Amino acid sequence: MPSWSDLAADKKRRQQKAIPQEWLITPPPETTLNVTGIPETCGLLTPRELAITDEDVNTLLKRLAGGEWSAVEVTIAFYKRAIVAQQLVNCLTEIFVERALARAAELDDALKKTGKVVGPLHGLPISLKDQLCIKGLETTIGYVSLIGEYAEKNAVLVDILEECGAVPFVRTNVPQTLMWGETLNNIFGRTTNPYNRSLTAGGSSGGESALVALKGSPIGVGSDIGGSVRVPSAFCGVYGLKPSYGRVPYSGALNSLEGQDSVLSVFGPITSSISGLKTFMEAVIKAKPWLRDPLAVRKKWDEAEYQLKDRDNGRKLCFAIMWDDGVCVPHLPITRALKRVQEVLTNAGHNVITWYPIEHRRLGSLTKEIWDAGSLEDFALATSASGEPLIATMVPAGNKVTAASFRARESGLTAYQLWQVQKERKDIRALYMEHWNNSVASTGTGRPVDAIICPASPYAAPPHGHSKFNHYSVVWNALDYTASIFPVTTVDPAIDVKQPCESFIDAFDREVYDMYEPEAFQDAPICLQLVGRTLEEEAVIAMTEIVDAALKARPQ
Incomplete structure (x- = not known):
């Protein structure tokens, strides 16, 4: 048998061969850190293609439905931009141009013959995290041992997206094992952050977020078990949504920790436009996924919930800001973003109070114990088939700086x-529900808090190898709460000057504080997280739109 390194090298060669040669550009030197402007200036995309890829999801769908833009030309535009993104930040795995264009042509023919769109996502290119199986393609989830394993059928979500008229066109990079807050594997290598390539794009949906940040895809599908949609979305400055368990079908997709059913991974959208969150969720839910996936929740799309009918129609809401989680204090740029949101929401007429977290440290510890119970054996089995080594750190080779590892203990529970x-964990979920319900005494609306606004992470995208265990995202998985990500600002070393601190919660809090050097985080996006309760996807999307609109109404 070939060695694991030979298998990985061959897969990488096949990936490179799948790129049309005329779409190759002269990449910038490695010293160019911010590459977000290069798709517009590299000369590959025409002015019309740049206009297509700059549009928000709703406008794209309207122009596709009206025949102003064809599915083929929209797919080509995003494909070219995705290939540019690949050359800049190494975000893709599977590239299947002819197949995607054939699908787009079918949609154009159907619209021409019938005058009707195929579905609510007609002609929209959609990228997929390298977990979602597509018939006839390999899905490796970052493991060499899965090279050469071709899917016999689509994952349920892929079938639904295609029936809704979408055009799957690329798959995106993940970390080996999927259980990392960064993106690196032995097959495709490391994905970097488009705003600063010395920083991580996050993980495990790092490829998706980096691609969407470069507008190489209007909507991508990521997965989230402890922050894997939200953290990379936050690090790359885009919108994201972590639904509650079962709202989006998972059946037929590959995953790590299969059989662990206490804190489950969920699929959710990552998008550069706020309209993409509702568009994706509404289309998928209206396809009745519970008829195809036995674990999908039978909850129809609730338009009244989206309209916030039971929350004064969204006119006066109460948001609670969680300034820190009692585990570690966020860096200065994150706190600045929280203060900005507090200001714009207050000016928009909403009530804003402080959220006092309970049991966040313990929830994080319990979640890690659940994952660690069998993860070491899971990872060993997945790597032993090929002999590839288990990646122990995301720190770049030759960098002597140590960083925390996410690897499991030697033996589980x-x-x-x-x-x-x-x-x-179950008992704490009941306690947290009571805590939320009791907030009615402080909101001034006659209701408990409508949503919590908090950091997605205590820091912006850090240097490679330094994304630590993150309670700010993990706790909401442990509670099965719905949570979104929205952009606020970027790190500005001239404003975000490091301040001295004389007291710390503990050594970990001190470690996080010591990470912050303003110049190292130059241009890193700052996003925040909006948290609702279990299965409140419609309300969370609506409230995220309200916060986003308030921010845009009062530009900095």
Whole structure:
């Protein structure tokens, strides 16, 4: 058998061969850190193609439905921009140009013959994280051992997206094992951040977020078990949504930790335009995924919830800002973004109070214990088939700086011990529900808090190898709360000057504080997280739109 390195090298060669040669550009030197402007200046895309890729999702769909733009030309425009993104930040895995264009041509023919769109996503290119199986293609999830394994059928979500008229056109890079807050594997290598290539794009949906940030895809599908949609979306300055378990179908996709069903991974959209969140979720839910995936939740799209009918129609909401989680204090740019949101929401007529978190440290610890119960064996089995080494750190080779590893303990819990951990998590979920309900006494609306606004991470995108375990995202998976990501600002070293601090929560808080050097985070996006309760996707999307509109109404 070929060695694991030979298998990986061959897969990488096949990927490179799949790129049309006329779409290759002269990449900038490695010293060019911010590459977000290069798709517009590299000369590959025509002015019309740049106009197509600059549009928001709703406008794209309207012009596709009206025949102003064809599905073929929209797919080509985004494909060319995705290939540019690949050459800049290494964000793609599977590239299948002819197949995607054939699909787009079918949609154009259908519209021409019938005068009707195929579905609510007619002609829209959609990128997919390298977990979502597509018939006839390999899905590696970052493991060499899965090279050469071709899917016999689509994942359920892929079928639904195609029936809705979408055009799957690329798949995107992930970390080996999927269980990292960064993106690096032994097949495709490292994905970097478009705003500063010395910084991480996050993980495990780092390829998706980097691609969407460069407008190489109008909507991407990521997955999230502890922040894997939200953290990379925040690091790359785009919108993202983590639904509750079962709202988006997972059946037929590949995953790590298969069989672990306490804190589950979920699929959610990553998009450069706020309209993409509702467009994706409404289309998928209206396709009735519960008829195809036994774990999908039978909850129809609730338009009244989206209109916030039971929350004064969204006219006066109460948002609670969580300034820190009691585990570590966020860096100065994150706090600046929270203060800005507090200001714009207050000026828009909403109530803004402080959220006092409970049990966040314990929820993070319990979640990690659940994952660690069998993860070491899971990873060992996945790597042993090919002999590839298990990646132990995301720190670049030759960099002697140490960084935390996400790897599991040497041995997991017994079944009984695991049950006790899961029971404690269940008990804390009940306690947190009571805590949220009791906030009615402080909101001034006669309702409990409508949503929590908090950091997605205590820092902006850090240098490679330094994305640490993140309670700010993990706790909401442990509670199964719906959460979104929205952009606010970017790190500005002239404004975000490091301030001295004399007291810390503990050593970890001090470690996070010490990470912050303003110049190292130059141009890094700052996004925040909006959290609703379980299965509140419609309301969370609507409230995110309200916050986004308030920010845009009062530009900095």
